[in-house]
Amino acid sequence: MLNLFIILFSIILYCQSTVNGLDFECPTKDIIETKCLGPSDCLYAHPYRCDQFVLCLINKDGKTGRPVVKTCPQGLEWNDNTKSCDWPQSSTCRQLRCPVWDIIRTKCLGPKDCLYTNWLNCNTYIQCTVNPDGRTGRPVVMPCPAGLKWNNRNKVCDRPERATCRH
Structure with a gap:
């Protein structure tokens, strides 16, 4: 019975610290400084x-x-400088987008197709999976x-000495 209580308590704590699978602490x-009163206060880039x-x-x-995940209107991305959704070319997002040219050329079928450096963490890489449209992809972080x-x-x-990602 004690083990069940510990498991339930752990689940409750986990759920309180994650939103939609996002581990984010406000x-x-x-x-304290802004009281989140201004139109751009307490808004942050999704990781x-x-x-x-x-x-x-x-x-x-x-x-x-408590963090609440919000979605930009279709076709827009988060701009952390202006604290608003913006056109992708003005976005501050530094995440990898799956290159359309590579998906169209290879369809990501080969064992080394659609694999890219994850500059945020060299112990991982990005693998793009093709979306149903056959022209775009979804990046997935792989360890x-x-x-x-x-x-x-x-x-x-x-081995680290042979790696092209160096941080």
């Missing part, structure tokens, strides 16, 4: 979705907040085995 400093952003709603204590880093030249996880 910055207490911003909440891995260009077409979404995070709005922090203040909790009753006035010091903490390298422990101790290896991405080698984009050979399109494999490799």
Whole structure:
């Protein structure tokens, strides 16, 4: 019975700290300083979705907040400088977009097709999966085995000294 209580308590804590699978903690400093009253206060870039952003709603204590994921209108991406949804060319999103030319050329069928460097974490790489339209793709972060880093030249996880990703 005690084990069941511990498991349920752990699930509740996890659910409180994640929203739609997003582990995001609203910055207490911003909440205290701005009270989230201004039109651009308490708005943050989504950590891995260009077409979404995070709005922090203040909790009753006035010091903490709960994150709510919001989606930009279709075709727009988050611009963290203006704290608004904007055209992709003006977006501040630095995430990899699957290159249309590569998807059209290869259909991502070969074992080394549609694989790219993840500049945010060299212990991983990006694999693009083709969307039903056959022209666009969805980037998926894939892990390298422990101790290896991405080698984009050979399109494999490799020893650090041979890796092309260096941070």
